[in-house]
Each structure stands twice: as structure tokens, then as C-alpha cells.
Ligand SMILES: Cc1cc2nc3c(=O)[nH]c(=O)nc-3n(C[C@H](O)[C@H](O)[C@H](O)COP(=O)(O)OP(=O)(O)OC[C@H]3O[C@@H](n4cnc5c(N)ncnc54)[C@H](O)[C@@H]3O)c2cc1C
């Protein structure tokens with residue numbers, strides 16, 4: 100099959116960006132979307148043009164490196180799918196695709212399709228952990244935890260930190276990301292001692308990074324390649340309110 | 348090069364405890380005066396950096412990802428072993444030790460493996476305390492499964508995302524130390540060399556992948572947790588960025604490389620579909636617990652699998668190994684599948700595949716039960732192949748997956764370059780000639796949380812460390828060499844892409860130094876690799892500058908090191924005139940086609956010393972002795 104790609108090219112964060120158009124003529128439907136970019140890049144290299152910069156690593160939807168906006172949708176047309184898990188059979192022969200980086204104030208573009216997502220790490224730094232030192236842990240079976248609770252915590256913990264939730268949100272909010280980590284830890288008995296300070300500090304950091312507010316748009320849970328539910332945002336809000344009272 | 352494994356005296360079961368007592372300690376108040384560089388933030392490097400931060404050291408952690416959470420460890424699916432014996436099925440530290448030694452086909456060090464089994468239990472405690480949501484039973488206690496044919500259920504797991512959840516635990520512990528000011532993380536920094544001063548590793552040179560800045564960092568000790576080198580084969584189950592550069596650069600500076608030819612081929616990956624394929628996706632080993640592997644009896648049978656009657660199918664593993672059936676170890680399952688395809692029974696468009704069929708278990712247990720067990724894997728499969736494994740059998744084929752070889756380390760995890768410590772998949776480690784399922788995560792975390800942070804203290808306490816000024820001649824020289832090399836790479840202006848040459852190297856190694864090897868093939872590869880290296884340096888092409896993000900340039904540097912590594916792998920495979928574990932020399936097989944060890948000549952670790960770009964590596968040997976487990980011939984018949 101053949102497709103035409105309009106790809107956002109931008110030399111650096113300061114440079115102006117623009118769309119460049121590339122034709123891909125020999126596309127196999129079994130190719131992944133990133134393999135298509137590989138092929139386009141091989142062609143560009145052969146003709147002395149700088150290849151398109153994009154992030155990727157595991158290519159199986161777990162490391163959270165990849166992520167581009169395809170025709171306006173972060174990670175492309177399918178739900179529950181990261182960009183690297185998308186195959187060309189999802190598109191039709193002759194399609195024209197518009198490919199852009201995540202666009203959000205807190206994610207400055209570094210080059211082409213690559214953005215700086217360091218703000219997400221800083222939110223975790225603010226409190227997205229349980230403070231225990233290596234070697235100090237009690238026996239793993241000392242505290243039984245109901246299966247349902249652990250399963251719910253894992254539903255939240257499955258976040259891959261790709262940033263699609265921010266990219267799709269009209270407010271560029273990082274609420275889904277932040278709430279997933281808060282819920283993961285705050286739902287578990289191990290997370291209780293720091294429950295209130297954790298949520299307060301992480302929300303504060305999220306705001307300091309310039310992410311917008313959540314207005315319950317709900318687009319994030321649809322863009323999320325791990326289908327993390329916005330119920331966790333409600334959970335965060337509840338904990339946050341209670342924390343305000345406790346932390347003062 | 349002197350190989351002193353520094354294994355503590357005393358009975359096996361007391362060595363680690365005794366060693367902990369005998370090691371020198373660094374005064375708590377002095378720890379902050381010691382800087383340690385950690386390269387890599389996978390399970391091994393990340394856990395080491397966090398723990399050393401907790402202990403009070405000044406830690407600088409470098410990694411080439413944009414976040415430390417993205418290390419390749421994130422992709423591990425199946426699980427992590429520990430000798431908890433929560434299932435009361437007869438497991439113990441000794442049994443885990445025994446299984447690991449035997450699984451490694453008697454080519455690993457007893458003392459290290461025993462320690463690994465001992466600390467395995469603490470890893471689970473640690474992870475649970477961090478909030479890692481391992482699977483639980485309805486009573487609220489931890490669930491276990493049997494993995495990779497183990498006779499006991501000792502594998503802890505979190506759906507198909509065990510590596511992810513463990514790595515997030517590590518990442519969170521690391522970010523906590525960043526917040527505490529004890530660890531500084533340096534994302535998008537690729538280590539390109541080790542700085543050696545007065546014979547000791549005292550720093551590294553990095554390139555900032557965002558802006559190209561090359562700079563030096565000095566410290567009292569350096570730790571590499573930089574992962575494995577399966578990507579030398581081009582196609583593997585590893586993440587795209589996995590490479591050997593950190594280990595290889597250290598090797599060139601004096602760290603011996605052990606058993607480079609010990610690589611593991613995993614039997615159940617999704618087969619290659621076309622020439623654009625960039626990596627192979629693993630299908631968890633657990634599928635073999637229920638799935639049945641077969642090929643059509645008739646060669647070149649083009650029928651759809653559901654049209655091939657039962658009588659015309661060859662369930663070859665069940666036929667050859669009635670006792671273990673589909674659960675034979677990875678190397679056997681892989682080799683037998685490849686032989687089936689080589690002899691014309693392969694299936695799928697490329698004929699490089701065998702079926703993994705769930706029809707029987709679905710009939711026996713119901714679709715729901717199968718969905719509960721493997722639902723997410725079936726989904727991955729369907730997404731990639733566009734075929735529904737509930738209706739048609741999966742197609743699988745072996746793929747390079749893990750490298751047991753790596754930098755040689757002593758009991759303290761220090762390489763032959765004093766001060767340079769190596770942990771996780773990057774060291775030659777505890778797995779001998781073959782790694783058991785669910786034990787890489789265990790080893791990475793054992794090294795990083797529980798072993799290295801203590802043993803490095805002994806090294807630090809025993810040495811004096813003066814300050815190294817920035818203009819120290821060894822620092823300058825190393826940095827200049829890195830600059831020259833980057834300049835050479837960015838100047839490559841031939842006509843072939845780096846990937847196309849890498850693909851060629853990978854195919855060659857897969858054919859000649861992959862699942863099975865013979866002297867003729869290895870010699871051919873040794874003739875061919877220098878030609879490919881020439882082709883690379885004369886005809887590869889890198890576009891763009893060295894002053895900003897340039898993935899082509901990054902790749903070029905990594906592939907350049909793969910040529911040298913590939914050559915050493917072949918040389919090592921040629922020198923080891925026996926078969927063991929994943930290393931099958933066709934000349935050395937039992938009549939049943941099993942690996943035939945030669946304990947008389949080869950009960951040793953082969954360690955290669957770098958002697959310069961134009962001379963062959965020098966071979967050294969660490970002989971192994973077995974006092975607790977008598978070497979036996981593996982048999983799965
Ligand atoms: C698909 C798959 C599934 C697996 N499943 C399991 C399983 O179920 N159970 C199990 O026990 N094992 C499993 N394994 C094996 C296991 O995941 C790995 O062996 C293990 O995670 C390696 O961890 P590590 O910390 O040594 O290295 P990695 O996780 O590979 O980390 C390497 C780190 O080094 C950094 N790095 C590398 N080179 C440089 C450089 N030059 N400069 C700067 N930074 C550098 C990277 O940024 C990264 O942070 C699996 C492997 C694969 C491929």
C-alpha cells in the first residue's frame with residue numbers, strides 16, 4: 100500500500116516548526132507504524148536528509164517512550180494502543196496522515212517528534228514512592244492484602260508514563276498520570292503512612308510544572324494506551340480534599 | 348590479567364554471612380565524601396543507585412533514556428523467582444541454588460549462585476514494602492506460579508507486567524533519593540568510555556544525546572548496570588536501544604569479557620514477518636504450560652492449520668520428550684523448532700514458525716479459563732499478527748533473548764579493572780551457560796539492592812582516593828579519544844545506512860553463532876566480520892550533526908562495537924569445544940541431540956583480555972569447582 104505522511108519537523112525547541120511531506124510507497128500492512136517511520140528514515144538518510152527524530156525503545160507498548168499524534172489522536176486511531184503497537188493495516192491504501200509531537204506547555208519540543216517529559220519524573224519525585232530503605236522490609240506475607248485491592252492498585256500502576264493523557268487534554272492537565280500513581284500507592288496498606296502528604300505534594304508539583312486543571316473532559320482515558328480509568332482522578336480529588344484538612 | 352574470584356572461605360551456606368562480617372566498612376559519616384557513578388537504571392543499576400543513596404554515598408546515575416523508568420527491564424513479563432516456599436511445595440534456598448546451577452549446565456560459580464538464592468527472599472519483601480502489586484490469592488497472600496518447567500511454584504508475578512512493576516518500584520526508590528539530594532540523575536547521557544587513573548576506574552566520559560556535549564565525570568568507583576547484548580543479532584526480543592557499548596568500552600580499558608558466546612535463544616517469540624521487521628516480540632514462556640507445539644507431518648504443507656487432521660500433525664516435543672513434553676528447557680525447545688523448520692516443516696508465510704495450539708486446553712478448561720490465564724498475551728499476538736489465537740494456533744519461532752556472557756566479576760561484583768563493578772545482565776553472572784526463566788530479574792535486584800551496595804564499601808574502605816582535576820592527563824586523553832571517535836562516526840559518508848549493515852551482521856551471527864554452532868561456520872563468520880567492519884567504516888552513512896538529537900549517530904557507535912563483540916563471540920564459541928546449556932556445538936552432542944559437556948577440559952569460565960585493535964584477544968580461564976552439586980548429564984527424556 101501507499102501512504103503520504105505530513106510530518107512535523109522542528110530543528111530545536113527554539114526553531115520554528117513546519118510540516119514536511121513524505122511519500123511511502125512500499126508499505127506492508129504487517130509493518131508497525133514505527134517500522135514505517137524507520138523505512139521513511141532509511142530513505143531520507145540515503146538521500147542525505149536528516150531522518151525524523153522520534154522516541155521509541157521497547158516497541159511493545161510498555162516502556163512509554165513512543166508517542167506521536169496521528170491525525171489529531173495521540174497514539175493514533177485505536178484505543179488501548181501505544182504508537183509502537185499500531186500496524187499499517189489500520190490504515191487504508193492512499194491515506195494521508197498528519198503526524199505531530201505531543202503538544203503541551205509542560206512538554207517543550209526538543210526536536211521533530213521528541214518532547215521533554217521530565218516534568219512527569221518531577222511529579223514522582225515529589226512523593227510518588229513509599230519511603231522505605233533497602234533491607235528494612237518485613238516478610239512479604241506479613242500483611243495480607245485483599246486480592247481486589249491489589250488488582251485495583253495494579254490497574255493504576257500499569258501507567259507507562261508516555262504523556263498521551265496530557266497531549267490529548269484540552270487543558271494539558273497531568274491529572275490522569277498523577278492520579279494513577281497516587282491511587283496505586285494510596286490504595287495499598289503500605290502507602291498509608293504517607294498518604295496525605297503524598298497527594299498534597301504531588302498535586303502541588305503538578306501545578307508548579309504548569310500542567311492545566313482537570314475539567315472532567317475524559318479524553319485522557321480514551322487516549323491512554325493502558326486504558327487507565329478517570330475514576331482514579333475522582334479518587335485523587337477525594338484524597339486531596341481530605342489531605343487539605345489533615346495537612347492543613 | 349589476573350583472575351581472582353575472591354570467594355570467601357567456609358561452608359557454602361555461611362560464605363555470604365562471613366563475608367559481610369569480614370568486609371571493611373566505610374564510616375557512616377564518611378560515606379558522603381565518596382562519589383559513585385552508576386551507569387544504567389534498569390533493575391540492577393537503579394536499585395544499586397537508590398540503595399547507595401540511602402546508605403549515604405554521593406551517587407550520580409547515568410542512562411540514555413529520557414527517564415530512568417524506561418530501561419529495558421520494564422519489558423519483562425513472566426515473573427521473578429524466590430525461595431520463599433510460600434506454597435509449601437518443598438522449595439528452599441538450596442533447591443533454588445541447585446536448580447540454577449543445574450540449569451546453567453555447571454558453568455557458573457557455586458558461591459555466587461548460593462548467595463543469589465539466599466537474598467532472593469529479601470527481594471520479594473523489599474518489593475512488596477515498596478508497593479509492588481504482585482498477584483495475590485483470595486486470602487490476601489501472595490500467589491506463585493511454576494515457570495519454565497520448574498517443579499515448584501516459586502515465581503512471583505504481576506499479571507504479564509512483572510518487570511514493569513519491579514522497575515517502577517526501583518524508579519520510585521531512586522526518585523526518592525533524587526528528592527533527598529543523594530542521587531543525581533543524568534538522563535539522555537550515554538557513557539562512551541571509562542576513565543582509568545593509576546590502574547583504577549575513576550570516572551566515565553558521556554555524550555549528552557540532546558545537545559552532543561561530551562564531558563567527563565570522576566568518582567571513586569564506577570558501576571555498570573548496562574544490560575545485555577542480544578541486539579548484536581539485530582533482531583531480538585530486547586528493546587531497540589539495548590547495546591554493548593558500555594561493557595565493550597570497559598573491556599577495552601581492561602575489564603575481561605567472560606563467556607561471550609553464552610547467549611540464550613527463547614523458543615516462543617512471534618516469527619519475523621517481513622524484511623522491515625525491527626524487533627521480535629516475546630510471547631511469555633508460560634504459554635507452554637498449556638499450549639501444544641506442533642508442525643505438519645508433511646513437508647511444505649500449505650493448508651490452514653484447522654484443516655490439518657490430528658493424525659497429520661507432529662507434536663514433536665511431546666514425541667521426543669514424553670516426560671517433559673512442551674515444557675523442556677528453552678534451548679531444547681528452540682533447537683528442535685529450528686530443526687523442524689530447517690527440514691521443511693515450518694509454517695507461516697516465511698516457513699520459519701511452528702504452531703502453539705490452544706485448542707485442547709480450551710476444550711478441556713473452557714475459553715474463560717484460558718482467557719483468564721493468557722488473555723493479555725493473546726491480545727498482543729492478535730494485534731501483531733491480525734490472527735485470533737482462540738481460533739487458530741499461534742505461530743512462534745525462537746529469538747535471541749538474553750546474554751549470560753558479560754564482563755567478568757569476582758564475588759564482590761568487581762571486574763578485572765579495579766574499581767569497575769558490573770551488575771545485572773551486563774556481568775557474566777550467575778547463570779552459567781543457560782538462564783532459567785524468572786531469574787534475571789532476581790539477579791539484577793540481588794546485585795543492585797543486596798550485594799553491590801555492601802561489597803563496594805569494602806573496595807572504598809580499602810583505598811585512598813585523591814581528587815582528580817579536570818585537566819588530569821588521563822581524563823583529557825580519554826575525553827579526546829571519545830571526541831575523535833564521535834567525529835569519525837558523524838563523518839561517515841558512504842552509501843549504506845547503519846541499519847542495513849547491522850542487519851547483515853545480525854543475520855550472519857544468527858546463522859553461524861546462534862542456536863547451534865560448528866567450527867566451519869564459526870570460522871566463516873570470523874572471516875566475514877572483518878569485511879563487514881570494513882564495509883561499515885568505509886561505506887556507512889550518518890546524516891545530521893553531532894550537536895543535537897541524532898539517533899543515526901547513536902546507532903552507528905553501538906553497531907561499531909557490535910562488530911568487535913560479534914568477533915569475540917565467534918572466537919569464544921570456537922574455543923569452547925563442547926556443548927553446554929545454550930551453547931550447542933554440533934560436533935558435541937549426545938546421541939539424543941543433547942548438549943554434550945566436556946567437564947574435563949571445559950569446567951571453566953573463559954575470560955578474554957583485550958590486547959589492542961589489531962591483535963587477538965588473549966584467553967584466560969577461571970576454573971570452576973563443584974562441591975555441593977555433582978555435575979550430571981542433563982536429560983529430559
Ligand atoms: C521481552 C523480555 C522479557 C523478559 N522477561 C523476563 C522475566 O519474566 N523474568 C526474568 O527474570 N527476566 C526476564 N527477562 C530478562 C530481564 O528482563 C533482563 O535480563 C533484565 O531486566 C536486565 O536488567 P538490567 O538492569 O541488567 O539492564 P536493563 O534493564 O537493560 O538496563 C540497562 C540500563 O543501562 C542504560 N545504559 C545502557 N548502556 C548505556 C550507556 N552506554 N550509557 C548510559 N546508559 C546506558 C540504559 O539506559 C538502561 O537504563 C526478559 C527479557 C526480555 C527481553
Ligand code: FES
Nearest residue numbers: 156158163165183
Ligand atoms: S516504544 Fe515502548 S511503549 Fe512504544
